[in-house]
Amino acid sequence: RKEVEQDPGPFNVPEGATVAFNCTYSNSASQSFFWYRQDCRKEPKLLMSVYSSGNEDGRFTAQLNRASQYISLLIRDSKLSDSATYLCVVGFNFGNEKLTFGTGTRLTIIP
Amino acid sequence: EPEVTQTPSHQVTQMGQEVILRCVPISNHLYFYWYRQILGQKVEFLVSFYNNEISEKSEIFDDQFSVERPDGSNFTLKIRSTKLEDSAMYFCASSLAGGVLTFGAGSRLTVL
DSSP: OOSEEEOOOOEEEETTOOEEEEEEESOTTOOEEEEEEEOTTSOEEEEEEOOTTOEEETTEEEEEETTTTEEEEEEOSOOGGGOEEEEEEEESSSSSOOEEEOOOEEEEEEO | OOOOEEEOSEEEEOTTOOEEEEEEOOTTOOEEEEEEEOTTSOEEEEEEEETTEEEEEOTTSOTTEEEEOOSSSOEEEEESSOOGGGOEEEEEEEESSTTOOEEOOOEEEEEO
């Protein structure tokens, strides 16, 4: 089983739609969870950390289900600028982080 | 916004040559990292560095690789004798604590 597994997509979604991504991780001892976004040939940039209680940042909502080892990201009212690859990222320790990345889910927002 | 800076942005080298990639982490950050991404593949952890020593390394980070923080600002990755399969984008990252990493723009290494 892959350490962090994501549907690679691509997801082609019309502007204004809602889109959801899912991710599963294999290490039940994982401690920290993130969504990063990566534009083509650029560095990963933190989108949001993910907490067990769920968290929201504007149009973005992230959820963590530790029992199922499952992380989700919901994007509402999608914009053209949301087109990117979304990386599910899991860490084992706080602080000194060896992060494990998923392969990413590619999203294209269509005008 | 503070950023992690990396040089060079692109380096082309011959197989067997030594390469040094340079990074300037965010000034008050305590943890430093190198990751790499082979074209079309996922981002992979190479090494983490804290308190002037390696704290963790992956199996990719073999004897051909080394890291150094020669002064208070730079953090370097050296590949002693490059192989074709070392061709990748190398990302430096730093963090204050708590796992939130800030990545540099990357150094693209092409080994011929």
